[in-house]
Amino acid sequence: MNSGINVAKVRSIGAIYVAEARMSAMLKWKGIIAIVAIGNPLFYLVAIGIGVGVLVSENSGTSGTGGVEYITFIAPALLASAAITGALDEAMFPVMEGFKWRKLFYAMNATPITGPQIALGVFIAALARVAFTVICYWAVLIAFGVMSVEQSWDVIPVTIFAAGAFAAIIMGITAKVKNDDYFMTVLGRLIIMPMFLFSGTFFPLNTMPIYLQPIGWISPLWHATELGRHFSYGYSISAQMLVIHFAFLLALLICGFALANRTFTTRLTK
Amino acid sequence: MSEALISARGLTKRYGDFTAVDAIDFDVAKGESFGLLGPNGAGKSTTMRIIAATSQRTSGTITILGRDPEEHGPQIRAHLGVVPQQDNLDTELTVTENLFIYGRYFGLGKRFIRTKIEELLEFAQLEEKRDVKVDALSGGMKRRLTIARALVSEPDILMLDEPTTGLDPQARHILWDRLFRLKELGVTLVITTHFMDEAEQLCDRLVVMDKGKIMAEGSPLELIKTYSTKEVLEVRFGSDRNKEIAPTLRAMCSRMEELPDRILMYVEDGEALLEEILNKKLHPTTSLVRRSSLEDVFLRLTGRTLIE
Numbered sequence: 020m021n022s023g024i025n026v027a028k029v030r031s032i033g034a035i036y037v038a039e040a041r042m043s044a045m046l047k048w049k050g051i052i053a054i055v056a057i058g059n060p061l062f063y064l065v066a067i068g069i070g071v072g073v074l075v076s077e078n079s080g081t082s083g084t085g086g087v088e089y090i091t092f093i094a095p096a097l098l099a100s101a102a103i104t105g106a107l108d109e110a111m112f113p114v115m116e117g118f119k120w121r122k123l124f125y126a127m128n129a130t131p132i133t134g135p136q137i138a139l140g141v142f143i144a145a146l147a148r149v150a151f152t153v154i155c156y157w158a159v160l161i162a163f164g165v166m167s168v169e170q171s172w173d174v175i176p177v178t179i180f181a182a183g184a185f186a187a188i189i190m191g192i193t194a195k196v197k198n199d200d201y202f203m204t205v206l207g208r209l210i211i212m213p214m215f216l217f218s219g220t221f222f223p224l225n226t227m228p229i230y231l232q233p234i235g236w237i238s239p240l241w242h243a244t245e246l247g248r249h250f251s252y253g254y255s256i257s258a259q260m261l262v263i264h265f266a267f268l269l270a271l272l273i274c275g276f277a278l279a280n281r282t283f284t285t286r287l288t289k
Numbered sequence: 290m291s292e293a294l295i296s297a298r299g300l301t302k303r304y305g306d307f308t309a310v311d312a313i314d315f316d317v318a319k320g321e322s323f324g325l326l327g328p329n330g331a332g333k334s335t336t337m338r339i340i341a342a343t344s345q346r347t348s349g350t351i352t353i354l355g356r357d358p359e360e361h362g363p364q365i366r367a368h369l370g371v372v373p374q375q376d377n378l379d380t381e382l383t384v385t386e387n388l389f390i391y392g393r394y395f396g397l398g399k400r401f402i403r404t405k406i407e408e409l410l411e412f413a414q415l416e417e418k419r420d421v422k423v424d425a426l427s428g429g430m431k432r433r434l435t436i437a438r439a440l441v442s443e444p445d446i447l448m449l450d451e452p453t454t455g456l457d458p459q460a461r462h463i464l465w466d467r468l469f470r471l472k473e474l475g476v477t478l479v480i481t482t483h484f485m486d487e488a489e490q491l492c493d494r495l496v497v498m499d500k501g502k503i504m505a506e507g508s509p510l511e512l513i514k515t516y517s518t519k520e521v522l523e524v525r526f527g528s529d530r531n532k533e534i535a536p537t538l539r540a541m542c543s544r545m546e547e548l549p550d551r552i553l554m555y556v557e558d559g560e561a562l563l564e565e566i567l568n569k570k571l572h573p574t575t576s577l578v579r580r581s582s583l584e585d586v587f588l589r590l591t592g593r594t595l596i597e
C-alpha cells in the first residue's frame with residue numbers, strides 16, 4: 020500500500036487538481052487565448068469607437084444611450100460578451116471532451132476524484148480563463164480612456180460572476196448531451212446567436228418591441244450587460260432590478276451546479 | 290486461499306431490460322493474477338468497471354479491499370490502478386504531463402511523482418518520448434503509457450481491460466514481461482482478455498464468461514483438465530468433404546467439434562488417432578496434433594470459438 024496516497028486531501032481539494040489539469044491543457048493554447056483576449060477589444064474599439072460610434076452620435080447624439088457616449092454605452096456590454104464567450108468555450112468543449120470525445124472524465128474518475136469534483140474543477144478553470152479575458156479587456160478599455168479605474172474596477176468581479184453563472188448552466192446542460200452534432204448546431208444558432216442580438220448590447224433592450232424583450236430577460240448576457248453598465252459608468256438601475264439581476268445569475272449558477280453534479284455522477288457511474 | 294481482496298456474490302448489472310452481468314460470484318486473493326476470459330459482449334468490461342468502483346451494480350454484493358464501492362468509492366479507487374479497454378489519455382498533453390497530473394489525483398506529493406515518473410518511463414520504455422505530445426505516440430506506446438499511468442500510485446490491484454488488444458506480437462510479449470515483473474512484486478492483477486494464450490500466460494486463475502454469466506472457474510491447467518482432453522487432432526478435408534466424413538470420425542473419438550473450416554477431435558493420444566484415420570484411407574488435406582488449450586475449454590462450454 021502506497022503511504023503517499025492522501026485520500027482526505029483529494030476529498031477536500033480534488034477539484035483544484037482537476038482545474039490544474041484543465042489549465043495545463045489551456046496553456047497549450049495560451050498564445051491564442053492572449054491574442055483573442057487583447058485583440059478582441061482592440062478591434063471593437065476601433066470599429067465601434069471610430070465607425071459605428073460616429074454614425075450613432077451624428078444621428079442621435081447621446082439621447083439613445085441615456086446621455087453617455089456610444090462607446091461608453093457599449094463597452095461594458097462588449098466586456099460581458101467577451102466574458103460569456105470565454106465561459107462558453109471553457110464550459111462546453113471540456114465537457115464534450117470529458118464524456119464523449121476523449122473520455123477524459125472517466126480517467127479522472129478512476130482515481131479518488133468524484134464527478135462533482137470534476138465539475139467544480141472544470142468550472143474553476145473556466146473562471147480563470149474568464150478572469151484573464153475580463154482583466155485584459157478592461158485594461159484595454161482603461162488604456163483607451165473608455166472607463167476610469169476608480170469608477171469601473173468593480174465591473175471586473177461582477178462580470179466574472181455573471182460569466183461564471185453562464186459557465187455553470189452550460190456545463191450542466193452539456194453534461195446531458197449524447198448527440199453532440201445536433202447540440203452544437205442548436206445551441207450555436209438558436210440560443211447563442213439570438214442571445215448576442217437580443218441582450219441590449221448595441222442598443223437598449225427597451226427600444227425593442229415589447230414582445231421581443233423577454234428574450235433579453237432570460238438572457239444571462241442581458242443581466243450581465245445591465246450590471247456592467249451600472250458598475251462601469253453609473254448607469255442607474257433601481258435597487259429592485261439590481262437584486263433581480265444578481266438573483267437571476269445566482270439562480271443560474273445554483274441550477275447549473277445542481278444539474279452538473281447530478282449528471283456527472285450518473286453518467287460516470289452508469 | 291489467503292485474504293480475498295475482491296469478493297463478489299450475485300453481482301448483477303442491467304442496462305434497462307438488458308442484463309450485462311448476470312449474478313456472478315468470484316473472489317480474488319491477494320497477490321493473485323485473476324482473469325476474465327470471454328468473447329465480445331460477455332460482460333468483462335462491465336464487471337471491470339464495477340470492480341474499479343466506478344460503475345454501480347444493479348444488485349448483488351461486492352467488496353473491494355474490504356469495502357463496499359457504493360459507500361467508499363474514492364477510498365477504494367485510491368488503491369487501484371485502472372487500464373481501461375480504450376486509452377483515455379489526455380492527448381494534448383505530453384507523456385510526463387499525463388503521468389504527473391494523474392499522480393496528483395491521488396494526492397501524491399510533487400516530489401514523489403517526479404521520482405516515480407522516471408521509474409515509469411523506464412518501465413514503459415518511453416524515456417525518449419517523455420516530452421512528446423501523446424497525440425504523436427504509436428498505439429503500442431499509448432497502451433504502455435496508460436499502463437504506466439495506472440502504476441503511478443503504486444496500486445494494490447492493477448486492473449487491465451484487454452491490455453494487449455491491437456498490439457503486435459512483439460509489443461505483446463514486452464507487455465507480458467512487464468506484467469510478470471509486477472506480479473513478482475506482489476501486485477494483484479485482474480485481467481480481461483479474449484486471447485487464450487494471454488490468459489494462459491498471465492493468469493493464475495480465471496473465469497470463463499459468456500453472456501454475462503460465469504461458465505467455469507479454475508487455473509488454466511485445471512480448466513483444460515476438466516473440460517478438455519490432453520490432446521486435440523485438427524483435420525481438414527476441404528469444406529465439402531468435412532460434412533461427409535464427419536460421422537465416421539465422430540465414432541473414433543470421445544468428443545468432436547465441427548468448425549466451418551476444420552474438425553477438432555478430442556483424444557488422449559492425437560498421433561495414434563491420426564494413424565488410425567490414415568489407415569482408413571481418409572487422407573485429410575492437413576492435420577495437426579496439439580495440446581488442448583483454453584480455446585477448447587471455451588468451445589466446449591459455449592459451443593463457440595473465442596474469436597469469431
Ligand SMILES: Nc1ncnc2c1ncn2[C@@H]1O[C@H](COP(=O)(O)OP(=O)(O)OP(=O)(O)O)[C@@H](O)[C@H]1O
Binds near residue numbers: 307308329336374
Ligand atoms: N452503457 C451501456 N449501456 C447499454 N448497454 C451496455 C452499456 N455498456 C455495455 N453494455 C452492453 O453490455 C454487454 C456487455 O458489454 P461489455 O462491454 O461488458 O462486454 P465485454 O465482455 O467487455 O466485450 P468486449 O470483448 O467487446 O470488450 C454488451 O452487450 C454491451 O452492449
Ligand SMILES: [Mg+2]
Binds near residue numbers: 334
Ligand atoms: Mg470489453
